[in-house]
Every structure is written in structure tokens, then in C-alpha cells.
Amino acid sequence: MPNRPYDLPPVSALLSFEAAARHESFKTAAQELNVTPAAVSHQVKALENDLRQTLFHRHHRGVELTPTGAYLLVSLQRGLEGISDAISQLRSQASRAMITIQATTAVSALWLTPKLAQFWRAHGHVSVAQNVSDTTGPARHCDLSIHYGEISRESGDCRILFQDRIMALGSRQFAQKHPVHHVSDFARTPLIHLDAEDTGWTDWATWCAALGYNGPLASGFRVNNYVIALQAAQDDMGAVLGWGGLVGQLLETGVLVKLTKDEIASPLDFYIKVHPQASPRALFLCDWLLNAAQTGEIPAFGVHPAPKKTSDLGKLKPDD
Structure with a gap:
């Protein structure tokens, strides 16, 4: 059997001793280490046999460190603190990477x-x-x-x-059922309205106004999350405004289609x-x-690459 580079007892015995000494209890140490109290007692006894020293005074209600045990505990904790510091630094480096x-x-x-x-x-x-x-x-x-x-x-x-373009989208079934020939047709077309404050998302009124229509618009489904709005459009619930850079895959695969050729530049x-x-x-x-x-x-449908x-x-x- 090859010689170990450090003249140390088994690490399991040292860790069992350290936990038992810190808690002054084999039972509490066993709970921390997720083993039985008998296992902790066995490891400590093996360590005492290896050192030929008594590390604990055993009492009916618990254990108490001997002077030898107290000396070993201090030495162990110093070593473990150094290892802990090194591990923390390595983890921090990994996090920064x-x-x-x-x-x-x-x-x-x-x-x-x-x-x-x-x-x-x-x-x-x-x-x-x-x-x-x-x-x-x-x-x-x-x-x-x-x-x-x-x-x-x-x-x-x-x-x-x-730099994106904004267009009106819907499912194929929705497009067939609600044909749009002019922007004013959205006055009678079920719409999916995105209510997301402080996000800058263009709403239907702004989009239509940019295309010259300032009249009334149809009501419909209201939601505060754009991903849910797109899902609602896929489920034939209404027309939704689509940013080309985000909905490219949905358009490429035909999941959503343009309801009209009209579109505006994203502000x-x-x-x-x-x-x-x-x-x-x-x-x-x-x-x-x-x-x-x-x-x-x-694929990013309708996206104008930035310089x-x-x-x-x-x-x-x-x-x-």
C-alpha cells in the first residue's frame, strides 16, 4: 500500500471528531453528518486508538473534551478555515468567469x-x-x-x-375569418391588447394612427405579457402586433401570418x-x-440590421 503524502488519520474520523467536539454531542454531530450516533462514536474511537490518546470524557448526558481533544479541535478548525477560504476564492473566480x-x-x-x-x-x-x-x-x-x-x-x-418593424399578425384561421383590406378594418377585428406599463410597447391606437387611421378600434383580449399575447394570437383569439425581430420564427414557420402589408418602423x-x-x-x-x-x-423576418x-x-x- 503506497504511503500517504500526509501523516493523517482518515479524514472521515477527523470530520466526525470535529463535529462532535464542536457540538459536544455525538447525537447532534450525527444529525449534521447525516449518519448514526454509533457511526460517529466508532469514528472517534478509531481516531483515539490511532493517536493513543483520549479525546473525550464520556458522561451519561454527553461528552466533554479532554485537553488533548481541545488542542486537536483548535488545530483542525484552523486547517478547515484555510481550506474553506481557498474554496470560497475558487468559487468566486468561477462565478466571475x-x-x-x-x-x-x-x-x-x-x-x-x-x-x-x-x-x-x-x-x-x-x-x-x-x-x-x-x-x-x-x-x-x-x-x-x-x-x-x-x-x-x-x-x-x-x-x-x-431596428425593427411592427406589423399586424394573426393565425391562418383568424386571417381567413377576419380579412383585413384597410387599417380601418381593425375597427371590427378582434384585437389582443398588450397592457404593459413603462415598457414602450406600441399599442394598437398608436400603430393605426401612424398609418393614418384614428377611428375606433375593436375590443378584445387584454394581457400584460407579450409572450402570452402571441400565444393568444396562435390560439385564434385575435390580431396582435408583432415586432419582426422577435416573431421571425413564428412567421417563417407559418404559425402566424401578416394580416395586412401595412407596417411601421419601431419608434x-x-x-x-x-x-x-x-x-x-x-x-x-x-x-x-x-x-x-x-x-x-x-431567421429574423422584417429586421433591418443595425450599423x-x-x-x-x-x-x-x-x-x-
Whole structure:
């Protein structure tokens, strides 16, 4: 049997002793270690035999450390604290190596997650954590965040993903049942209204007004989540406004169709923000996403690619 590099008793015996000494109880130590009190007693006895020293005074109501046991406990705890510090540092390094990107439910489900799946197939060694949040306000504790809004009002490093188009969509069955020949036809067409405050989503009244119609609109289904609005449209519940960059796959597969050729430019942009703590790996992912949005690696119906920014894919490597 090869010699061990350290002249130590079995680690299981040391850990059992440390727990029993800290609690001054074999029973409590056993609960912490998820073993039986007899198992703890056996490990401690084996350690005492190895050291040829008594570590505990056994009493009817519990145990008490001997001076030798107290000395060993202090030494063990010092060593374990050093190991714990090293493990914490390693875990912290691993956490910093992971890229965290934040997006809303709609952007995550309809655009970002398919993109990240493609990124992972090409760069599986790069860890990415996605934080999905629909709360308003600045993104926190992330390297990158995707927003829909006025990029000119942002501070810091922000880059446009795509400049979008907004169109009226419905299921094939809905389109056949409710033909639309003019924007004014939406006065009698069931509509899915998105009630999402402080998100900047264009509503039906604004969309129709941009196309020259300011009359009444039909009522219909109301929802505060865009993904649910799209699902309701797939279920023939009404017409829904679609942002081309988000609904590209639904259009490509025919799940939803355009109800009219009319469309408007999105008044706001989808953009990605690079936060100050972003690592070179996060910058690499940012450039990859920008390139994916601009080249259409995943079909994106109706998207107008944004001009490229100063970032250069060739200068950033995922291993940095």
C-alpha cells in the first residue's frame, strides 16, 4: 500500500471528531453528518486508538473534551478555515468567469434563448447565465443586458441590435375569418391588447394612427405579457402586433401570418448594454450577438440590421 503524502488519520474520523467536539454531542454531530450516533462514536474511537490518546470524557448526558481533544479541535478548525477560504476564492473566480446577461421574458423566449443555444453549440466552454426579468429600472448584477427603448437616453456602452418593424399578425384561421383590406378594418377585428406599463410597447391606437387611421378600434383580449399575447394570437383569439425581430420564427414557420402589408418602423430600438464589470468573455458574447442580429444566423423576418459598432469580432477570443 503506497504511503500517504500526509501523516493523517482518515479524514472521515477527523470530520466526525470535529463535529462532535464542536457540538459536544455525538447525537447532534450525527444529525449534521447525516449518519448514526454509533457511526460517529466508532469514528472517534478509531481516531483515539490511532493517536493513543483520549479525546473525550464520556458522561451519561454527553461528552466533554479532554485537553488533548481541545488542542486537536483548535488545530483542525484552523486547517478547515484555510481550506474553506481557498474554496470560497475558487468559487468566486468561477462565478466571475460566468457571463450573466439580462433580458425580458419576451426577448429571452423569442430572440435571446435561440441565439444562446446556437452560441453554446459553437462555444460550449463559455458559461452563460441568463437572468430573465420584466421589472422596470436599471439592470443589476449582470455583464450584459438587452433593452427596448431610446438608446440616446442611456449612458455607458450601448449598441443597437436591430431596428425593427411592427406589423399586424394573426393565425391562418383568424386571417381567413377576419380579412383585413384597410387599417380601418381593425375597427371590427378582434384585437389582443398588450397592457404593459413603462415598457414602450406600441399599442394598437398608436400603430393605426401612424398609418393614418384614428377611428375606433375593436375590443378584445387584454394581457400584460407579450409572450402570452402571441400565444393568444396562435390560439385564434385575435390580431396582435408583432415586432419582426422577435416573431421571425413564428412567421417563417407559418404559425402566424401578416394580416395586412401595412407596417411601421419601431419608434424604439432593441439594444444591448455592456456593463462596467463585463469581462473579455462577455464582450466576445456581445459581439457575437451583434453579429448574429446583423447577419441573421437565425431567421429574423422584417429586421433591418443595425450599423456595426466599433467592436471587432476578430480581436476578442472566448478564452480571454
